Amino acid sequence: DQQVKQNSPSLSVQEGRISILNCDYTNSMFDYFLWYKKYPAEGPTFLISISSIKDKNEDGRFTVFLNKSAKHLSLHIVPSQPGDSAVYFCAASRKGYQKVTFGIGTKLQVIP
Amino acid sequence: NAGVMQNPRHLVRRRGQEARLRCSPMKGHSHVYWYRQLPEEGLKFMVYLQKENIIDESGMPKERFSAEFPKEGPSILRIQQVVRGDSAAYFCASSPPGADLYEQYFGPGTRLTVT
Numbered sequence: 001d002q003q004v005k006q007n008s009p010s011l012s013v014q015e016g017r018i019s020i021l022n023c024d025y026t027n028s029m030f031d032y033f034l035w036y037k038k039y040p041a042e043g044p045t046f047l048i049s050i051s052s053i054k055d056k057n058e059d060g061r062f063t064v065f066l067n068k069s070a071k072h073l074s075l076h077i078v079p080s081q082p083g084d085s086a087v088y089f090c091a092a093s094r095k096g097y098q099k100v101t102f103g104i105g106t107k108l109q110v111i112p
Numbered sequence: 113n114a115g116v117m118q119n120p121r122h123l124v125r126r127r128g129q130e131a132r133l134r135c136s137p138m139k140g141h142s143h144v145y146w147y148r149q150l151p152e153e154g155l156k157f158m159v160y161l162q163k164e165n166i167i168d169e170s171g172m173p174k175e176r177f178s179a180e181f182p183k184e185g186p187s188i189l190r191i192q193q194v195v196r197g198d199s200a201a202y203f204c205a206s207s208p209p210g211a212d213l214y215e216q217y218f219g220p221g222t223r224l225t226v227t
Contacts, residue, residue, distance in 0.1 A: 004154070036218075043116070043203050043218030044155070089154060098145065098207075099168060100216065102154035 003027045004092050006103035014111050019077040021106050023090030026071065030092040034100065035064060035075050038087045047088075048075070051095070080110045114138070116206050116219035117186075124225045131191040131198070133222045137206030143167075144187040145205040145216060146179055155203060161187060194226045 005024045013019045025033075031052040036044035050057040050064045050073070057064050063076045077084055090103040117136040125131050137144050142163050147155040160168040161181040172179065176194075181187040191198055201223050205216040 006154075041220060043205070043220050045218065046216070098143070098160050098216075099157045099170070100155075101157065102147075104152070104154040 002104075003030075004090055004101050004103040006090050006106050008106050009104070010107040010109070012109045012111060013080045015082055016079045019075075019080045019084065019108055019110065021075040021077075021088050021090070021108065023073050023075075023103055024071055025073075025090075025092050027092070027101075028071070029094055030101075032093050032095050033064070033066060033073050034091045034093070035062075036089040036091060036102075037084075038089060038105070044089055077108075080108075082110045082112050084108060085110050116141075116204060116217050118202075118204050118219035118222050120222060121220065122223050122225070124227060125194050126227055127195055128193050131194050131224055131226075133189040133191075133202050133204075133224070135187040135189070135204030135206070135219060137187070137204075138217055141206035141208050141217075143207045143209065143211065144181050145207075146187075146189050147203045147205065147218075149201040149203065149221075151200070158189075191224075194224075196226050199224055199226045 003026050034049040035047040037047050038044040048059050048062045050066050066073045087105040087107045089105045091100045093100045144161045146158040149155045157171040159172050159179045176192045178190045201221045203221045205218045207215045
């Protein structure tokens with residue numbers, strides 16, 4: 001039972017353009033959402049998060065949007081840079097719990 | 113401040129052998145989490161430990177798997193009598209007491225291959 005779904009296994013974007021990574025979740029108990037970035041041979045690193053009381057959170061080039069009614073969130077990266085090429089994991093949890101549920105990941109390639 | 117350390121980075125075991133995976137948390141971190149990433153899947157939570165205590169083991173398989181985080185030394189994830197289906201990347205994360213979820217810092221992982 002995959003509670004966090006990332007339906008696009010890969011995405012290619014030109015440098016300077018916007019990258020949009022999508023994520024859907026099924027568990028309505030989730031109230032905290034995170035995005036992680038992972039390079040090969042490294043562990044995931046935290047990128048940005050959003051609480052369910054918000055619909056948008058911005059940090060520099062990264063913005064996460066949350067649509068609770070649709071159980072959908074997206075990560076926007078603008079402008080995209082070659083160093084952004086990595087696997088991006090969407091993750092979800094419940095406040096007060098330390099257990100994080102991850103999606104399968106989307107591999108982003110930013111083409112110079 | 114060194115990051116989360118995991119060793120070995122690669123481990124090859126024959127079916128039926130035991131695998132021991134070690135995780136040294138970041139300095140000052142007393143909470144450790146283990147995740148497993150099977151091929152073509154996302155990371156799946158296995159267990160959450162504090163020093164000398166298992167807090168949440170809801171993601172641990174019922175048999176052959178165990179985890180500990182002793183008062184001294186690294187956290188150990190132990191897999192007895194490994195099978196081919198145990199082949200995966202095992203990630204450890206650590207966090208300080210009272211941390212928010214985003215404060216889980218991940219190690220580089222141990223890639224276990226069962227032949």
